[in-house]
Amino acid sequence: MKDNKENKMGTMPVKKLIVSMSVPMMISMLVQALYNVVDSIYVSRLSMEALTAVGIVFPLQNLMISVAMGTGVGINALLSKSLGEKKYETANKAANNGVLLAVLSCAVFMILSGFIVEPFILSQTAKEGEELAQDLDPLLVRECGITYGTICCLLSLGMFLQMTFERLLQSTGRTILSMASQMTGAIINIILDPILIFGLAGAPKLGIAGAAYATVCGQVVASILAFILNIKFNKEIKFSFIEMIKPDRHVIGRIYQVGVPSILMMSIGSVMTYCLNIILNGFSLTAQTVYATYFKIQSFFFMPVFGINGGSIPVLAYNYGAKNKERIKETLSFTVRLAVGIMLCGTLVFELIPDILLALFDASDDMLRIGVSALRIIAVHFPIAAVCIVLGSVFQAFSQSIYSLIVSLCRQLVVLIPAAWLLSLTGKLDLVWFAFPIAEIGSLAVTLIFFRKVMNKVTKQMEEVLS
Structure with missing residues (x-):
């Protein structure tokens, strides 16, 4: 082979x-692009304020994705190298410690969400006394942004686990399975968006919160599917709950040795968008x-x-x-x-x-x-x-x-x-x-x-x- x-x-x-x-x-990325566009189209039907809020929250979402993907790059590199060297114990430790890092990363953002979401949104919208000079309602933008951002941060475990499990599939050459997981999550999101935003099919009308919950549900489904695909097809990796709760400093250090530069590189876009939003708010x-x-x-x-x-x-x-x-x-x-x-x-x-x-x-x-x-x-x-x-x-x-x-x-x-x-x-x-x-x-x-x-x-x- x-x-x-x-x-x-x-x-x-x-x-x-x-x-x-x-x-x-290309197909996988285009499906993700389609999800992003469709999600925003549905949100725009609520109001321009809701659409603006989603754009303002994006740098924070992108930061979480950068941490998840960057860590995944580190896991991928160590796992692939260990398998090539036939060091199967190290490969398993990379996989299990990677799952632990996903959970810990989520915990960090869950804790930070109570402190950073509101000031993050406020810093990109009109200051006190400037509301009347704005064409949209800054108070509504803030309210939508805080709601959307808080839900995405508090319920981000699905996203972190999805990224990790998909990277494990990619590490062993099962890119088609990884793509299937990613596409499933995006499709679930697209289906749930109108249902949860507008209260269709007997669901409650949740507005901007519905868009956030649809995103979270898509990520959770994708993470579960990716985990199942790993269990069924990724025979090179053995998951162990004991290893997941016993961090190996050496393995984690090697993961972040590659992962931190990737996290920093991917996070540049978040900083750029945040700064540009502040300039445009003028x-x-x-x-x-x-x-x-x-x-x-x-x-x-x-x-x-x-x-x-x-x-x-x-x-x-x-x-x-x-x-x-x-x-x-x-x-x-x-x-x-x-x-x-x-x-x-x-x-x-x-x-x-x-x-x-x-x-x-x-x-x-x-x-x-x-x-x-x-x-x-x-x-x-x-x-x-x-x-x-x-x-x-x-x-x-x-x-x-x-x-x-x-x-x-x-x-x-x-x-x-x-x-x-x-x-x-x-x-x-x-x-x-x-x-x-x-x-x-x-x-x-x-x-x-x-x-x-x-x-x-x-x-x-x-x-x-x-x-």
Whole structure:
């Protein structure tokens, strides 16, 4: 089986190989994107305040997801390595300690929810005495945000366990099963959203709380399914309650050695969104709503590119190990063209029908006025982002992930936030959206510098080995 896989990575036509490895990830990510959009569409039917509140809570949700996914990366790395070395005891400890870390992470956010949710929401909405200057009702936004955020934090165990159990499936190569779990959770969420929000089929009408409960229910179902799939198909791992309640410091240290950098890298987006929400609040709450809505819609184009990225990394890594420079070049050439093509489609959609996209979210006249120009300005950077994302796969495939972290920091914090703040000083909201293409151009410059450095180093190493 291993030989077949190796032959496929080294001999199958590159285009066919990339497509076959990327499509499952793309489908899984597109389902997640669909859930995010559908969830927001239902929430928008409640009110613009409810939609704004969900967008304001997003950085906190993303922080929890970052902790869960980053820890999962650490578990994945240690477990896969231990299985490869035939150290089955360490592999089992990685799995069982990973479950413990998921429970402890949830406990931390449950405790913090009583202290951080309200000030977190208040810091992104109008200050006392500024309510009348706002186009939406800040008090209602706060109320919806606190309700939604508190439920998501208090009942986050399903999300943490789902991420952990899915990573265990991925660690042993069962990516299809992991995808099935993820898709099931998203579908359950989509089904429950209208039922719990609007009180259909005899259910109570819960409003914004219903959206939060639907999310939580989807995560719980997905976590249970992922656990069952691990028990039934993941014979390499043996779960033990005794090992789960007996933390191994050495194993946990090795998990977080890989996991903490991943957590930090994934958390950058939370910091960026939080800071941008504060800047946009200086104009109006509707500006925040537009940004949150843009973020949901753009995922339909970014997620497939991330899927391509995920599919290309093992191909690049394998051929790097095999010293096959031509296949590396062919992989990069094809993935760049494919990713740019997808993003060009995204740019065209955003430029041609921004009003139709916003109308899906029951956009008010004010939201349309702000949103149409915002979507058109921001979408200019999509093709540039595609190049940065694909070239960034080289850093991960060639074990140079520090460069990926630097590029992410430059794009989302070092350039974008200062640029948005400086442009906001003009008092013209339309100019603030130009911070996105400005940041992406800066990111492209940094990416190209690092890419050239890494490729020169790799080429030199290959030439030395071959000579």
